[in-house]
Amino acid sequence: MTKLTFIGNGNMAKAMIKGLLGKYNIEVYGRNQTTLNNLKNEIAEIETYLLDDTNEINGKNIILCVKPNSLDDLAPKLTGCANSLYSVLAGTKLETLKEKIKATAYIRTMPNVAASYQKSMTTLTGDGALKESALEIFGNIGETLWLKTEKEIDIATAVAGSGPAFLALIAEALSDGGVNAGLARNDANTLVQGLFAGFAPMLVDTKPSEIKDSVMSPGGTTASGYASMEKNGVRNGMIEAIKSAYDKACELGKK
Numbered sequence: 648m649t650k651l652t653f654i655g656n657g658n659m660a661k662a663m664i665k666g667l668l669g670k671y672n673i674e675v676y677g678r679n680q681t682t683l684n685n686l687k688n689e690i691a692e693i694e695t696y697l698l699d700d701t702n703e704i705n706g707k708n709i710i711l712c713v714k715p716n717s718l719d720d721l722a723p724k725l726t727g728c729a730n731s732l733y734s735v736l737a738g739t740k741l742e743t744l745k746e747k748i749k750a751t752a753y754i755r756t757m758p759n760v761a762a763s764y765q766k767s768m769t770t771l772t773g774d775g776a777l778k779e780s781a782l783e784i785f786g787n788i789g790e791t792l793w794l795k796t797e798k799e800i801d802i803a804t805a806v807a808g809s810g811p812a813f814l815a816l817i818a819e820a821l822s823d824g825g826v827n828a829g830l831a832r833n834d835a836n837t838l839v840q841g842l843f844a845g846f847a848p849m850l851v852d853t854k855p856s857e858i859k860d861s862v863m864s865p866g867g868t869t870a871s872g873y874a875s876m877e878k879n880g881v882r883n884g885m886i887e888a889i890k891s892a893y894d895k896a897c898e899l900g901k902k
């Protein structure tokens with residue numbers, strides 16, 4: 648089995664490792680022994696290592712999972728030339744990665760936290776020579792989409808990387824609406840879970856506008872609720888959220 652080396656052992660690394668277990672040998676480098684021990688206790692199959700002042704990365708296939716603002720501190724501690732470098736860092740440009748960490752080939756990728764359920768929507772771009780292996784690795788944690796430009800990855804970061812948080816707000820608000828109208832919280836949450844589970848497969852082959860039209864009858868409950876959503880700016884709120892997250896990804900890329 649090919650070995651993958653995770654650097655960073657936070658939320659994203661954990662979500663991805665769970666999806667890749669059994670298909671790759673996985674080693675994880677982190678800077679905190681306690682959180683590494685916790686990860687090893689949770690996932691026995693992995694090897695964990697504490698990051699040193701110098702860490703040999705020659706020939707390794709690295710999945711870089713630290714925050715973008717940790718790169719300057721981490722990079723000087725990595726010596727040698729990796730075989731491949733897959734970065735999940737939001738906004739951080741390929742050019743910056745190439746300046747700071749040596750590798751034969753580079754990929755920028757943007758998975759999301761659904762990776763732990765093998766349901767990530769992951770976008771990728773970078774060196775064509777690594778395209779096939781990148782799609783294979785990240786295909787193990789869900790759907791993949793290869794993009795031609797880094798600008799598109801920054802937009803995808805907003806839509807699908809941050810997307811679970813945006814959908815969480817919608818899910819919570821729907822449940823709050825149910826409770827506000829008189830439903831018990833548990834029942835409202837159960838309704839929302841079922842709603843999202845049933846909606847996902849519909850979205851695969853039906854446009855959102857068609858789903859909406861199929862539910863909305865003249866003068867009915869859906870039309871009334873829908874008009875209220877438009878009046879309260881839900882659509883524009885989502886468009887602005889994507890713009891704002893995209894702007895932030897661009898800002899991170901400039902540092």
Ligand SMILES: NC(=O)c1ccc[n+]([C@@H]2O[C@H](COP(=O)([O-])OP(=O)(O)OC[C@H]3O[C@@H](n4cnc5c(N)ncnc54)[C@H](OP(=O)(O)O)[C@@H]3O)[C@@H](O)[C@H]2O)c1
Pocket residue numbers: 654655656657658659660677678679682698712713714715717718720721735736737757758759760808809
């Ligand atoms: N979370 C998401 O949904 C998501 C989705 C797509 C992409 N991403 C990207 O994934 C990356 C990690 O995000 P995350 O949510 O996993 O963050 P996180 O939970 O905070 O994990 C960050 C990891 O990096 C380690 N770290 C921080 N500074 C370091 C340094 N100077 N040297 C070595 N290790 C360092 C942290 O160690 P400590 O535990 O010691 O702090 C931790 O293990 C980010 O670049 C983000 O853009 C995240």
